[in-house]
Amino acid sequence: ETGVTQTPRHLVMGMTNKKSLKCEQHLGHNAMYWYKQSAKKPLELMFVYSLEERVENNSVPSRFSPECPNSSHLFLHLHTLQPEDSALYLCASSQDPGINTDTQYFGPGTRLTVL
């Protein structure tokens, strides 16, 4: 595997379910990100992790709970979601979150549908 991978690629869940999205980067990077891509809104940054420490939470509701057990893995735990949370969730990584010129490398995303 190379680059940034995400599983599952598609997920359908009810509003009372609990599920998790997984992201793995094989680039040796120190920073990982979660973005939300909705149909009618620009990509929104949700969370930033630097060396497993959350350094940015962009006013995301608590029904989204990120976890970064090591610098290669990032999870997004979901519970009691709303239909408006249906979106494409993209994971990205970069070498150093403190370098604003760093390229972010994106995974293919998880298409989430909340019924």
Added chain:
Amino acid sequence: AQSVTQLGSHVSVSEGALVLLRCNYSSSVPPYLFWYVQYPNQGLQLLLKYTTGATLVKGINGFEAEFKKSETSFHLTKPSAHMSDAAEYFCAVSLSGGYNKLIFGAGTRLAVHP
């Protein structure tokens, strides 16, 4: 607050024609500027970026963009469109200081017809 505006949510060109995708930003300080491309069912891929130095930036697949500070613009161009260029294109900015946070425009979907 900084923002990114992409004029035209949909652009259609003929194969072989010039591609011009517009991006304007609002920022009190010159930002770092990026163009990403997203093909169907894929994540975003960097096309090119401007950080400092030469204002005309060349990227992959024959694309280039010019940073014009006076116009707060970073338009993306390609002299001759190819069918494989059909995708969605996103302009993004990042400011110095703080963490590497990308602020994206709404995207422009490019269609290329024969």
